[in-house]
Amino acid sequence: MDNRDSIIDKLKTSGVTPTTQRVEIAQILFARPQHLSAEQILEMVNESSSTASKATVYNTLGLFAKKGLVKEVIVDPTKVFYDSNVSKHFHFFNTDTSTLTDIPVDAINFDKLPELPEGTESSGLEVIVRIKNS
């Protein structure tokens, strides 16, 4: 089974119909763990054989996020990043270069975490270390 087929399987497993555009976008995202903006993905898709419109890229990324195939990372007020690594980890965000870098989960240890407010449940713990070039 080649890479393209395994991606189609991955989409099907997540309940996403594997259309041409979605497979194309998934191949870009899952080529390796990375952090891409919608704009970057749009560019990359349109350099490849098949293309996709801006709306389709946004719709697809939103769908992937809802299905848990990618994680949205919100660190920059001007755009959302999509992280193809959905396992637990944290991020450095370099404000000079506007780039994200992973912090492995075992590089941070909490020995105390707060109680959640009454009537709420957790839906994610994020740690962002903002950095700049020195």
Place this chain on the structure above:
Amino acid sequence: MDNRDSIIDKLKTSGVTPTTQRVEIAQILFARPQHLSAEQILEMVNESSSTASKATVYNTLGLFAKKGLVKEVIVDPTKVFYDSNVSKHFHFFNTDTSTLTDIPVDAINFDKLPELPEGTESSGLEVIVRIKNS
């Protein structure tokens, strides 16, 4: 010295010329520790005696942030929150209500933090616990 005067002092101390609009915005922000969006501040200013334009509110908030009078909190892709509490603390973000709540600094303890990438220095450590109503 009344409250208004102490705010004028605070602005001067931070190197911000205390104009009518800036003092008005500062009075709203520093009335108590809170998290407000630019839009909310614009509304609140315009309910008061003096008013300010949208551009002035944005410019002023940007200036306050640069001068360290408020902290920008980026958790919602659709807008920036301005936090009038600049001492170290963390946040809950309720995605159902789009509201921020403080987590006191001593409610979280790290016993391990990552090394920074070569050639960078830290400019802030953020912890965001995303929550939803259960």
Place this chain on the structure above:
DNA sequence: TTGGGTGCAAACTATTTGCATTCGA
């Protein structure tokens, strides 16, 4: 007086939406 601050409107960017067309099971 005079340079920084303000207001307005227009520009901009990222993202979303409506709707007609097209594609894939």
Place this chain on the structure above:
DNA sequence: TCGAATGCAAATAGTTTGCACCCAA
């Protein structure tokens, strides 16, 4: 076939900018 997916363009929302006018030092 036929509903789901796509593409386009227009709409939207938050934020920024250009420029003439005004006010605090």
